[in-house]
Amino acid sequence: MYSKTYKLFVSLPPILWVALFLLVPYALMFAHSLWSVQNGNIVHHWNLQNYSELLKNPIYLEVLFRTMRIAAGVTLLSLFLGYPLAYYLSFHAGPRKELLYQLVIVPLWVSYLVRGYAWKTILGSDGVLNGFLQYLHITREPVGFLLYSPFAVVLMLTHIYTPFVFLPIYASLEHIPRALVEASHDLGAGQRTTFFRVILPLSMPGLLAGATFAFVLSLGDFLAPLLVGGPSGTMIANIVQSLFGAAYDWPLGAAISVCILCFTIGLLFLAEILEKRWSFE
Amino acid sequence: MSASANTRRSPFLAVYSALVFAFIYLPIVVLVVYSFNRDGVGGFPPQHFTFDWYSRLFADSSIWDSVLNSLIVAAGAVGLSLTFGLLAALALDRTDFPGKGIFRRLVLLPLILPGIITGLSLLMFVVFVRLQLSLVTVFLGHGTALISVATIELFAGLQKMDRRQEEASLDLGATPWQTFWRVTLPNLKLSLIAAGLLIFTLSMDEIAVTFFLIGRDNTLPLEIWGRLRRGITPEINAISTLILLVSILLIVIWYRLRMRSEAQ
Amino acid sequence: MNSVSKRFGEKEVLKTLSLDILSGEFLTLLGESGSGKTTLLRLVAGFEQPTSGEIWMSGARLDTLPPYRRRVNTVFQHYALFPHLNVRENVAYGLRANGAPKSEIASRVADTLMMVRMEEFADAKPMRLSGGQQQRVALARALINRPELLLLDEPLSALDANLRKEMQRELKSLQREVGITFLFVTHDQEEAMALSDRIALLRDGALEQVATPREIYAHPATAYCAQFIGQTNLLRGSISSGIADMGSLTFSCTGPSGPAVFSLRPESILLAANAPQISGPVRFRGAIRRQIYTGASELLEVQSNLGLLLRVRVPACGPLSGEHEFVFSASDAICVKESL
Numbered sequence: 001m002y003s004k005t006y007k008l009f010v011s012l013p014p015i016l017w018v019a020l021f022l023l024v025p026y027a028l029m030f031a032h033s034l035w036s037v038q039n040g041n042i043v044h045h046w047n048l049q050n051y052s053e054l055l056k057n058p059i060y061l062e063v064l065f066r067t068m069r070i071a072a073g074v075t076l077l078s079l080f081l082g083y084p085l086a087y088y089l090s091f092h093a094g095p096r097k098e099l100l101y102q103l104v105i106v107p108l109w110v111s112y113l114v115r116g117y118a119w120k121t122i123l124g125s126d127g128v129l130n131g132f133l134q135y136l137h138i139t140r141e142p143v144g145f146l147l148y149s150p151f152a153v154v155l156m157l158t159h160i161y162t163p164f165v166f167l168p169i170y171a172s173l174e175h176i177p178r179a180l181v182e183a184s185h186d187l188g189a190g191q192r193t194t195f196f197r198v199i200l201p202l203s204m205p206g207l208l209a210g211a212t213f214a215f216v217l218s219l220g221d222f223l224a225p226l227l228v229g230g231p232s233g234t235m236i237a238n239i240v241q242s243l244f245g246a247a248y249d250w251p252l253g254a255a256i257s258v259c260i261l262c263f264t265i266g267l268l269f270l271a272e273i274l275e276k277r278w279s280f281e
Numbered sequence: 282m283s284a285s286a287n288t289r290r291s292p293f294l295a296v297y298s299a300l301v302f303a304f305i306y307l308p309i310v311v312l313v314v315y316s317f318n319r320d321g322v323g324g325f326p327p328q329h330f331t332f333d334w335y336s337r338l339f340a341d342s343s344i345w346d347s348v349l350n351s352l353i354v355a356a357g358a359v360g361l362s363l364t365f366g367l368l369a370a371l372a373l374d375r376t377d378f379p380g381k382g383i384f385r386r387l388v389l390l391p392l393i394l395p396g397i398i399t400g401l402s403l404l405m406f407v408v409f410v411r412l413q414l415s416l417v418t419v420f421l422g423h424g425t426a427l428i429s430v431a432t433i434e435l436f437a438g439l440q441k442m443d444r445r446q447e448e449a450s451l452d453l454g455a456t457p458w459q460t461f462w463r464v465t466l467p468n469l470k471l472s473l474i475a476a477g478l479l480i481f482t483l484s485m486d487e488i489a490v491t492f493f494l495i496g497r498d499n500t501l502p503l504e505i506w507g508r509l510r511r512g513i514t515p516e517i518n519a520i521s522t523l524i525l526l527v528s529i530l531l532i533v534i535w536y537r538l539r540m541r542s543e544a545q
Numbered sequence: 546m547n548s549v550s551k552r553f554g555e556k557e558v559l560k561t562l563s564l565d566i567l568s569g570e571f572l573t574l575l576g577e578s579g580s581g582k583t584t585l586l587r588l589v590a591g592f593e594q595p596t597s598g599e600i601w602m603s604g605a606r607l608d609t610l611p612p613y614r615r616r617v618n619t620v621f622q623h624y625a626l627f628p629h630l631n632v633r634e635n636v637a638y639g640l641r642a643n644g645a646p647k648s649e650i651a652s653r654v655a656d657t658l659m660m661v662r663m664e665e666f667a668d669a670k671p672m673r674l675s676g677g678q679q680q681r682v683a684l685a686r687a688l689i690n691r692p693e694l695l696l697l698d699e700p701l702s703a704l705d706a707n708l709r710k711e712m713q714r715e716l717k718s719l720q721r722e723v724g725i726t727f728l729f730v731t732h733d734q735e736e737a738m739a740l741s742d743r744i745a746l747l748r749d750g751a752l753e754q755v756a757t758p759r760e761i762y763a764h765p766a767t768a769y770c771a772q773f774i775g776q777t778n779l780l781r782g783s784i785s786s787g788i789a790d791m792g793s794l795t796f797s798c799t800g801p802s803g804p805a806v807f808s809l810r811p812e813s814i815l816l817a818a819n820a821p822q823i824s825g826p827v828r829f830r831g832a833i834r835r836q837i838y839t840g841a842s843e844l845l846e847v848q849s850n851l852g853l854l855l856r857v858r859v860p861a862c863g864p865l866s867g868e869h870e871f872v873f874s875a876s877d878a879i880c881v882k883e884s885l
Contacts, residue, residue, distance in 0.1 A: 180627060185591070186592075187639035187687075190642075201629045
């Protein structure tokens, strides 16, 4: 039905855009990672030193593992908050379902920065939470570890990503025909068995999508640590950011970025394979 | 379907869900409340209701300059993303070519890739072609990052569309070009608007990519960011509350549009 | 079911009805869409609660139990097979949920699959099966649990005509073989007639008639029953002193005086020329307006010379035209109630 010119006209511009603004930049980044810095200048001297530096220097590994732990923590917490919420909306909310869904979406439209800032004001030593605790005489002095710690980063990012995790899970759950739940009950399985043997397996694609999203984006986040992380909450992306800033070592920064890029692509491939195995339609 | 009353509805789940909601809304509520607090941010309970911070906000010209910059960039990003996103969606829906799978994955990659990577790769590109950092580079960054959003939304819209309308149009003698303008686009109207709203909002809020591509003119998020580094003032609460109100307005509009599309 | 009623908000879907289902019988709930037949089925299954009334089974109260504790299983309209489990796992689901030992499960699954002739598909996923195959798996999945009552919600409506007839035969023989009570829901009256021991005809949430197929056909209780099941001619008039006066037709009948409706099946009316001697003959002349040939018979639309339009079914006899004389036996005119 569509002529060759139509198809060409439609596919060429986006392909060119993708090539120019995605492939070329990634290639440049890869090239940078193989160069080095001398006397404040980038030298096009091809070598693998940046990568060996990453592997040898314990600081980078330490920050990387901390970042992984934070990302894993955010993902798990978001799932623990987002999944039950999605389940409640889909199966128990009845006619209020649509309204409640909109209420979950609203915070997504509120600026990331704004929400991060809000946590800063809540968790600080002079912040709202400490003020609240002291007002109720639960504590007499400000609690220090709330702010400027990995804990604060996890808390803030969980807050950001819970709605993002909620969305695909909710879509998955809505997609499950209610007749299947009835069939399960009909055959003698109670609420709990039905959940674990029918609902959970069928919601896996959504769960996987949400978890991947939360994990990868938490991994590469540099703003949350700057807002609420403090020195103990630094993540790998902060190192990259400073290498492109004050610490001026673009090649090394590029090397870490390439690693993050490859890791993301690898994870996406894995998610695709799992999704194919678990998709039933 | 009405669930049988015999299957116990555990109140525990409802309470838990309420708590999750509370967690999601807590910071927003705090933000709004303290924007009216005379004694600034922090401490408890808030006392002395005032509009001071708002009036200071309205007098602050650099904030409004950055708002203007953000609007310009966002408008451009919407135009760019919708155009290329529509073409990409059409290409994915209607054509086949070697490497289509890779193309699809690349188009969607910026959605899940941390913004810092997109930002830095574009920075290196910009430096390579010796382009000055400015609102133009920010605009390019937003466009690149947000084409994926447009593509997804428009692709879904294309899938939902009845292909036979286009066939009927061609059968009745219209050219493919006319068919596109008179049949395809109108059918995509709601998807286009929804995508446009979403891209606009995301562009207004974008920081990670913008961080590395910004020149002398700040966008709103970066202006706020700069002030945050210097210290906290409730003026920021005030602008945040305003942003919240605008966002809610946009959601209501989006919601109304969806209701209308479903009614059709 | 004792005085069971069901209301959804403002709408009363089932109006206080009572029905007894006999052990081992094949009972069909027949009705148009909106008649309440599916709602009634769902009440028995446990997916809905009656607004009032009680449901009992084998001497114990049923409606207070959740679906997973009732000795009742359902075959759903679109089968509701679990897409993420293969055939074997689908069929074994109920046994596993109730904690049966693995060895017992394996052997019973094998037996049940053989009973529905699906043993070669044991490892297939439902999406790879045709409609008829999925239906058999759904049957196996329900029957393996040896329920006291099997509910079937229009299970054949998604199949095409030939497959439907074949599955009807299979279902009937399966029910006889297994001996379980079947409660079957359909809107297709031919299907109901072919399969059922008894039919319960539902209309707007109330039972019009509950009887065997032969009984319902020969002695419909109301005008609706007469028209819904098979075809009929409805004659309206009045009875006085043992004479039914339908305007252009009169015949003797037993029945109280007053307005009356009679049901006269098309096949009861014969061409006088071909008719043998019949008792209580009622004759009339009529012109053939239309003739529809259906292979073994002809369906004639006849306008009697006094204005009545009747449908007549005669054995195939070649094209007819013009006026003919027709005759029927007065005893074939069944007096029915106008409505409940």
